Amino acid sequence: MQCQHWKKKFMGWGCRFTQPRQFIIDMLLKSNKHLTAEDIYIEVHKSYPNIGLTTVYRTLELLEKMGIVHRLDFGEGKSRYELSDGIGIENKTVHHHHHLICTNCRKIINYTDFSEQEIKLMKEIEAELSKKYNFKITAHQIYFYGLCAKCK
Amino acid sequence: MQCQHWKKKFMGWGCRFTQPRQFIIDMLLKSNKHLTAEDIYIEVHKSYPNIGLTTVYRTLELLEKMGIVHRLDFGEGKSRYELSDGIGIENKTVHHHHHLICTNCRKIINYTDFSEQEIKLMKEIEAELSKKYNFKITAHQIYFYGLCAKCK
């Protein structure tokens, strides 16, 4: 991992690139799943047993402000985190996957197959919104709600 | 309000259309905002002081399963609720509004202006997903993340 790259990024925010932060970022890079703070805590704990859950929360908060991670919410009562679009190694950054959530049993299906048309339209919407609301859009999430096969 | 309509709906789910439930639904119909459980509790409390917060939570849970409300999550650490698409009085059902969330200051902008093209495409995607995953889609939410004018 290019430590220098991260170090610079953190220093640009007046922050230090410490060991706990390094381990947490490594973890996020390795896993491309939606991780909860506790998932990260448990995983990082294996190689860095001194880590505290508090640090994980504080680091994730910082990383979100820095635009490195995104917080997701599936209505489970806890947040999940993933790297932002464009962050990561090569083509391991599998993003723009969206979600089908069953409103009955809360089952979640990830959905990644976006057509060219869909991607094009989302970009158009983003451009339009950026202009209209003077907002710098860095990511988007789409949630579809309904009933899964079992619950129908 | 057409009580009979709701009564039937509840009975179809083996549930009773009780007073607390009636008040909560009334509240949701009157307000077209994203309400938290506590918002609803405080508001209903004015006309039905015996209401308990627990009942609000339980009712919202039930209404969500019945497909009457949708739970939203803006990463505030609490859920917000709104009536599902198609539920409500006349054109008061303002739905399909989506959200721009500032990842720095957490400011939320509601966004309602969907072009014909956007609506059409979302319908197409829904149809495609319904077929592919055998899912009955009843609603969708889009979240755009980025930096607001101030935080840019």
Next chain:
DNA sequence: ATATCTGCAAAGACTTTGCATGAGA
């Protein structure tokens, strides 16, 4: 009559805060 619903209190789960210690520049 009887199964469901309600409200209260308590418990549970996730997240944040305070503070003394420790680590990075």
Next chain:
DNA sequence: TCTCATGCAAAGTCTTTGCAGATAT
């Protein structure tokens, strides 16, 4: 050295659960 970051413990929120009493059909 001096500021920022960490970990622990405690507190804070939101939400869920248990249970006796109340309510709807």
